[in-house]
Amino acid sequence: MALLEVRDLQIHFRTATGVNRAVDGLSFDIEAGEALAVVGESGCGKSVTSMSILGLLPTPPGKIAGQIRFRGQNLLNASESRMRKLRGAEIGMIFQEPMTSLNPVFTIGQQIGESVRLHEKASRAEARDRAIEMLRLVGIPSPERRVDEYPHQLSGGMRQRAMIAIALACNPALLVADEPTTALDVTIQAQILDLMQDLRSKVGSAVMLITHDLGVVAEFAERVLVMYAGRKVEEATVRDLFRTPRHPYTQGLLKAVPRLGSSLGAETSVRLAEIPGRVPDLSKPLRGCAFADRCPRAQEVCHRIDPALETKAAGHLAACHFAPREVSAA
Amino acid sequence: MTDAPHLIEVRNLVKRFPIGGGLFSRSHKVVHAVSDVSFHIARGETLSLVGESGCGKSTVGKCLARLIPLTEGEITLDGQRIDGLSRSQMKPVRKRLNVVFQDPFSSLNPRMTVEDLVAEPLRSHGMARTRAERHARVGDLLEKVGLAREAMARMPHQFSGGQRQRICIARALASEPDIIICDEAVSALDVSVQAQIINLLMDLQKDLGLALLFISHDLAVVEHMSDRIAVMYLGRIMEIADRESLFRHPRHPYTRALLSAVPLPDPEADRDRAVLTGDVPSPIDPPSGCFFRTRCPMATDRCAAEVPALRDMGAGHMSACHYAEDV
Numbered sequence: 001m002a003l004l005e006v007r008d009l010q011i012h013f014r015t016a017t018g019v020n021r022a023v024d025g026l027s028f029d030i031e032a033g034e035a036l037a038v039v040g041e042s043g044c045g046k047s048v049t050s051m052s053i054l055g056l057l058p059t060p061p062g063k064i065a066g067q068i069r070f071r072g073q074n075l076l077n078a079s080e081s082r083m084r085k086l087r088g089a090e091i092g093m094i095f096q097e098p099m100t101s102l103n104p105v106f107t108i109g110q111q112i113g114e115s116v117r118l119h120e121k122a123s124r125a126e127a128r129d130r131a132i133e134m135l136r137l138v139g140i141p142s143p144e145r146r147v148d149e150y151p152h153q154l155s156g157g158m159r160q161r162a163m164i165a166i167a168l169a170c171n172p173a174l175l176v177a178d179e180p181t182t183a184l185d186v187t188i189q190a191q192i193l194d195l196m197q198d199l200r201s202k203v204g205s206a207v208m209l210i211t212h213d214l215g216v217v218a219e220f221a222e223r224v225l226v227m228y229a230g231r232k233v234e235e236a237t238v239r240d241l242f243r244t245p246r247h248p249y250t251q252g253l254l255k256a257v258p259r260l261g262s263s264l265g266a267e268t269s270v271r272l273a274e275i276p277g278r279v280p281d282l283s284k285p286l287r288g289c290a291f292a293d294r295c296p297r298a299q300e301v302c303h304r305i306d307p308a309l310e311t312k313a314a315g316h317l318a319a320c321h322f323a324p325r326e327v328s329a330a
Numbered sequence: 331m332t333d334a335p336h337l338i339e340v341r342n343l344v345k346r347f348p349i350g351g352g353l354f355s356r357s358h359k360v361v362h363a364v365s366d367v368s369f370h371i372a373r374g375e376t377l378s379l380v381g382e383s384g385c386g387k388s389t390v391g392k393c394l395a396r397l398i399p400l401t402e403g404e405i406t407l408d409g410q411r412i413d414g415l416s417r418s419q420m421k422p423v424r425k426r427l428n429v430v431f432q433d434p435f436s437s438l439n440p441r442m443t444v445e446d447l448v449a450e451p452l453r454s455h456g457m458a459r460t461r462a463e464r465h466a467r468v469g470d471l472l473e474k475v476g477l478a479r480e481a482m483a484r485m486p487h488q489f490s491g492g493q494r495q496r497i498c499i500a501r502a503l504a505s506e507p508d509i510i511i512c513d514e515a516v517s518a519l520d521v522s523v524q525a526q527i528i529n530l531l532m533d534l535q536k537d538l539g540l541a542l543l544f545i546s547h548d549l550a551v552v553e554h555m556s557d558r559i560a561v562m563y564l565g566r567i568m569e570i571a572d573r574e575s576l577f578r579h580p581r582h583p584y585t586r587a588l589l590s591a592v593p594l595p596d597p598e599a600d601r602d603r604a605v606l607t608g609d610v611p612s613p614i615d616p617p618s619g620c621f622f623r624t625r626c627p628m629a630t631d632r633c634a635a636e637v638p639a640l641r642d643m644g645a646g647h648m649s650a651c652h653y654a655e656d657v
Contacts, residue, residue: 041520042491155609156383185382185547187606190591194605212520215593238597256525257595258554264577271529272554275522278490 001072002029003206004053004174009066011048011057011230018283022048024230026066030206032173037209037221037238039253043279045230046210050176052076053208054093055083070174089119092167092205096179098159102151108135108162109147112169119170134165137202138195157188164195171203178210193220214257218242226250229280229290232309236316246318248295249275289320297322335409336370337508337541338394343367343403345389345565349614361613363389365565367403368640371509376535376542378552380588381562384610387545390562391511394543395429396420407508425455428502432514434494438486444497445482448472451504471500476530492523499530509541516551528555549592553577561585564613564621567640571647581649581657584622620651628653 011023023045030036038046051057052064055075068075070091075083087093095101103111112134113127122130128147135143138161151159160180167175180196181189197220200207209220217224217238224241226234226249234247245251255273263270277294280286289295292302301321309319313326345364364386371377379387393400396412405413412423428451431437438447448468449458458464469479475496486494495515502510512531516524528551535542546552552559553573560570561584569582580586590604606625611617620638623629632652640648643655651657 041522157609185610186549186591187382187587188609189593190603190605191607193593213593214521214595218595218597218599219593242595242597253521254595256521258525258528258548258550259595260550260553260589260592261577262550263554264574270554271532272525274525274529276526278492278523 003032003034003071004030004208005067005069005072006049006053007067007069009049009052009068010064011045011052012063012065013061014063015061015283020283021230021286022282023052024282026227026230026232028225028232028235030174030208033200033204033206035200035207035209035220035222037211037217037224038227039211039214039217039224040227041212041279043229043282044227046227047178049227050093050178050208050210053176054087054091055080085119088115088166088172089170090173092170092172092175094160094163094167094175094177094180096182098156098163098183099151101163102159104151107148107150108154108165112147112162112166115166116169130169131165134169135162137168137199138162138165139191140165157184157191160184160188160192161195164192164199168199168203168205172205175200175205175207176210177207179212180209181216182211182213189216196220214254226253229286230282231290231319232317233291233320234316234318235309236313240313240316244313244316246312246316246323247291247320248297248323249291250318252294252296335406337373337375337408338371338543339404339406339409340370340390340394341368341404341406343390343393343405344401345386345393345398346401359614362565362616363613364393367562367565367567369560369567369570371541371543373508374535374539374541375558376544376556378544378546378556378559379562380546380549380552380559382547382588382610384564384613385562386565386613387547387562388513389565391429391513391543391545395427395511396423397429421455425451425505426508427511428505428507428509429511429513430495430498430502430515432517434491434498434518435486437498438494440486442486443482444468444472444484444486444489447486447497448482448500448504451501455505457505467504468500471504472497474503474534475500476526490523492519492526495519495527496530499527499534503534503538506538507540509543511543511545513545514547515544517546517548524551531555549588561588564610564616566621567648567650568622569647569649569651570640571649572645575645575647579647581643581647581654582622582651583626583628583653583657586657587625628656 007027009023009026013020040046109131112131116122116127116130132143132147140146140161181192221238223237228249234250252275275294288303289307292298307319307321309317312318312323347361349359381387392398445468449464452458452464458467468482472481477496516527544555556573558572559576561568563584568584587604587606608625611624617624619634623633638650638652640650642648
């Protein structure tokens, strides 16, 4: 049994123009201690998936079906009080924008201590000591002073460190990090990624990292799940995915990213590979493969039949009629 | 070097913002947003300004477009001073110099049709007299940026982020400018759409001989787009060089650290990262000497005492580091 098992997750939103299928039949596992990255572009459903795991999606307007099993228990049936016990204790979370995720009227120490007091019934003094210890762990200088400061007194990088300190205060088994470094500058991003990697090995948490940045994926994750239009189109180890991407969307994404060093030495400027067109409107029913309209390899069958996720090589899944399959793969 | 002036010449640009202080108290604190920045842009060239948030790159762009007044310094366009011009004197300059911003959602008036939006600069610069002429010009512009002519009847909310950015670019092109300032113009876009817009900008530049001032924090995009690059930190230019030279042989420890911090989309890349410690100091109270010294692995006492000048390291590669030879 994996730590987290998501089975046939459907997240639909009723909107004025119809039912928006934000997530459409998503299944994946996260093993204990593993770093899984979920990549995709805006609107592919990666963030709503993370919100649904945390039980933070309001229903209605959302409608969630399928299963999200954490340690074998389906979270979708769990009561709100059960979810409250899980959140912050066993499942930690980090969001993109630390300024709006931190409460401006409480000190950093109070916010870190809150989950410790709540989940571990620690006293005020114990919670404060733990807060100082956590701030030291995430590399905030002079934690004894910072613990009594308010979020506005910290820089962006320090606020994100404080968020991480809150998320990890109760040693969660799973950390859900939604674009944790997107709002940060590169030099600070490098610090935060190093810190998350370091803490993962110390605390042993599994991490579900949601990001649009393929560079961050390559540096941080062990396994990658690529989403497009609410569906999983490819899943593989980081190494396999970057070496031999099998889905045309993944291939297109990897070619569309400008890379450092790639355009040096060229006489004329290099053109980036474009993925023509745009993401389909999810409030209209999709027929066939969601990527077919933008796919350079699309055939008639792609517009008719939605390709199933198939094992194309050991541990490498792709949902494409024409993705090459290795001979040895079952 | 010829004597003909560069398209854009910026000399010793300084921008300070006073902060704090109410109506009755005299404020003495100032944010040193841009300190003594000089550069030039040739016709048809792309110069990029890179740096992290708060480094002053956008402020330089805004001063150049005269969206905010500068505190000190000179800006010339084709040899003509534009820094002291009045609003009405600026009008012919605005025709030649346009801006595309990061957020295409807030840069387009939601109550105007695409036709009105793109025709506005044509009308204001008197470039198309009749309605039919304007209609035809708008159609041509939309096609040039990869949109259908029919798009002009629609409203901005009916377009995706990438398409809106195309509308902003069409608007910026309408007055047939010599230079467009792109302030993080592709930063808010998804990778696949970002590639489309980058290609579009590069094509337009080639076809129209446009110069670009490309302001960005994304070094990979900058490497892809630019002829020359200026790296800014805390309001100063740390290094300025042509693309090959800067990316192959950075001569400033900050540039080197920036480059090594960029996550590469290659899990098998083998590199030793120089992770900078600490945060960027406050621009209200910047450190003495070299602004980068508080985070610099190479800093010595000299760096605290003396502001390093931008020095030519050969072939126009300028670095503001006392120890540029050793980087």
